[in-house]
Amino acid sequence: MVMSTLRIVVTVIYCIICIALAAIVLLQEGKQQGLGSIGGMADTYWGKNKSRSMEGNLNKATTVVALGFYSAFICT
Numbered sequence: 001m002v003m004s005t006l007r008i009v010v011t012v013i014y015c016i017i018c019i020a021l022a023a024i025v026l027l028q029e030g031k032q033q034g035l036g037s038i039g040g041m042a043d044t045y046w047g048k049n050k051s052r053s054m055e056g057n058l059n060k061a062t063t064v065v066a067l068g069f070y071s072a073f074i075c076t
Contacts, residue, residue, distance in 0.1 A: 014072040021065045028058050 010072060010075050014069075017065060017069050017072055021062070021069055024058055024062050024065055028062070029055060
């Protein structure tokens with residue numbers, strides 16, 4: 001009884017993590033820099049401060065949620 005309840009809880013957490021991971025990945029922008037990367041124009045303010053921007057926060061959140069995804073996968 002306790003193991004079946006624990007398995008249900010872990011499965012629900014796993015589903016929530018899956019939805020969160022999909023949402024975070026869909027919120028991220030593409031990695032294309034366009035023609036600006038040819039001439040070296042890709043070093044803009046946003047390129048240099050990427051870790052402080054929303055894109056940097058989404059990258060960090062993706063890493064954390066992916067680790068949770070793998071952990072929940074191993075537990076099931």
